[in-house]
Amino acid sequence: MPASGPAIAFERVAKVYADGTAAVDDVSLTVAPGSLVALVGASGSGKSTLLKTINRLVVPSAGRVTLDGVDVADGPPPALRRRIGYVFQEVGLFPHLSVAENVGLPLRVAGRRDDDRVAAMLDLVDLPAALATRLPAELSGGQRQRVGVARALVTGPRLLLMDEPFGALDPVTREALMESVARLHRTLALTTVMVTHDMAEALLAADRVLVMERGRVVADETPAALLAGAGGERAAALVAVPRAQAERLATLARRGGA
Numbered sequence: 001m002p003a004s005g006p007a008i009a010f011e012r013v014a015k016v017y018a019d020g021t022a023a024v025d026d027v028s029l030t031v032a033p034g035s036l037v038a039l040v041g042a043s044g045s046g047k048s049t050l051l052k053t054i055n056r057l058v059v060p061s062a063g064r065v066t067l068d069g070v071d072v073a074d075g076p077p078p079a080l081r082r083r084i085g086y087v088f089q090e091v092g093l094f095p096h097l098s099v100a101e102n103v104g105l106p107l108r109v110a111g112r113r114d115d116d117r118v119a120a121m122l123d124l125v126d127l128p129a130a131l132a133t134r135l136p137a138e139l140s141g142g143q144r145q146r147v148g149v150a151r152a153l154v155t156g157p158r159l160l161l162m163d164e165p166f167g168a169l170d171p172v173t174r175e176a177l178m179e180s181v182a183r184l185h186r187t188l189a190l191t192t193v194m195v196t197h198d199m200a201e202a203l204l205a206a207d208r209v210l211v212m213e214r215g216r217v218v219a220d221e222t223p224a225a226l227l228a229g230a231g232g233e234r235a236a237a238l239v240a241v242p243r244a245q246a247e248r249l250a251t252l253a254r255r256g257g258a
């Protein structure tokens with residue numbers, strides 16, 4: 001079993017955008033190596049901004065972020081980003097490159113070429129080898145996201161960041177992808193931080209859920225604790241939605257079986 005990925009520490013991190021929007025407000029917390037953390041909260045609460053301070057797509061206005069004790073601001077951003085997998089909703093595949101070329105691009109940028117590694121990555125994300133020569137436009141949305149995950153992990157990062165990557169997909173595809181990612185998280189011993197709008201997904205996949213509101217982390221609990229009522233009013237309101245749905249479905253199933 002390989003050693004787990006890096007610990008992340010946010011130390012009094014704040015972000016005020018140029019137009020004066022305070023997106024993140026004095027966040028301090030640590031993420032243990034090997035954990036799968038979900039960031040949830042209303043639209044505009046600062047989830048993406050906080051996530052992007054980890055790979056320096058956003059530079060904090062105050063405070064700092066460290067990985068294994070080293071400030072992410074030390075050293076050039078490309079070197080940092082090679083150590084961090086990043087998957088986001090738009091995927092960002094190059095339309096004129098094949099699936100294999102897209103997955104291999106981070107290796108090429110780093111001066112490497114490794115066709116076996118690319119093939120192994122496709123296999124790891126459950127994409128048939130026959131798709132390797134296709135263009136992104138010749139794939140389904142779910143397959144494109146799998147290519148995005150393969151590309152994010154091809155350089156062997158220990159840290160995976162996901163920004164609502166499966167939001168545009170149907171629920172069945174979304175669930176299958178989330179299962180794949182949870183499996184990769186375990187087998188590759190990653191530390192994973194994911195932004196999601198889907199509280200059920202957060203509760204089922206994560207081992208820790210951070211609830212954001214107006215730039216602050218207002219609850220920080222395990223899924224079990226959240227379901228048991230920890231985390232206060234805001235967390236309870238978010239948990240109420242999947243809970244009510246589960247209860248209605250259970251009632252329907254009982255009636256159907258009667």
Ligand SMILES: Nc1ncnc2c1ncn2[C@@H]1O[C@H](COP(=O)(O)OP(=O)(O)OP(=O)(O)O)[C@@H](O)[C@H]1O
Nearest residue numbers: 017018019021023042043044045046047048049050
């Ligand atoms: N580049 C930017 N310039 C100015 N304001 C921004 C920028 N990016 C985000 N914001 C603002 O910062 C706040 C937090 O945005 P952020 O995208 O971090 O929230 P979020 O919780 O991820 O939202 P969503 O769930 O809708 O993606 C919002 O008010 C948003 O409009």
